[in-house]
Amino acid sequence: MTVTEEPTPVSHFERIGGAGSVKAAVELFYDRVLADPELAGYFTAVDMAGQRRHMAQMLTVVLGGPNEYRGRDLATAHQPLQVPVAHYQQVGGHLTAVLTQLNVPGDVITDVQAVLAQVQDQVVAGGRQADA
Numbered sequence: 680m681t682v683t684e685e686p687t688p689v690s691h692f693e694r695i696g697g698a699g700s701v702k703a704a705v706e707l708f709y710d711r712v713l714a715d716p717e718l719a720g721y722f723t724a725v726d727m728a729g730q731r732r733h734m735a736q737m738l739t740v741v742l743g744g745p746n747e748y749r750g751r752d753l754a755t756a757h758q759p760l761q762v763p764v765a766h767y768q769q770v771g772g773h774l775t776a777v778l779t780q781l782n783v784p785g786d787v788i789t790d791v792q793a794v795l796a797q798v799q800d801q802v803v804a805g806g807r808q809a810d811a
């Protein structure tokens with residue numbers, strides 16, 4: 680190693696405050712989703728503690744933090760739900776609103792939105808099928 684070596688770039692995950700911040704964001708996110716009458720019905724039979732844990736693990740990966748994701752792949756979890764694009768956009772809107780509310784920097788939110796766009800066809804009805 681030399682003293683001129685580039686410093687390790689700081690991940691979005693670290694910049695926003697790490698696991699505690701992600702957990703807070705996921706709590707607020709599902710509070711909003713469950714309070715939305717158009718979306719709440721999807722979650723009536725869902726174990727929300729496990730759901731929150733898996734979403735926090737996934738958001739951590741999206742933000743460049745450690746990969747400890749233990750949930751199913753997104754297509755397997757969502758294709759049976761037949762989610763229309765409008766509901767997908769509504770969920771994405773709740774996530775953006777929460778990140779904004781928590782003063783997450785704009786460039787981080789932009790990157791999260793880019794990932795949301797990438798996974799859309801795994802989540803919405805008629806999109807990509809689960810891996811065989």
Ligand code: HEM
Nearest residue numbers: 721722725733734737750751756762766767770771795802
């Ligand atoms: C926008 C991108 C989305 C991401 C990143 C995402 C992420 C996740 C994750 C990580 C899980 C857990 C999977 C598991 O535990 O194995 C999950 C499950 C679930 N998601 Fe999403 N989700 C998204 C959009 C949506 C939308 C738009 C809806 C409904 C309108 C939805 C409804 C659900 C439901 C009901 C489950 C539980 C399914 C089950 O337990 O059978 N998700 N999602």
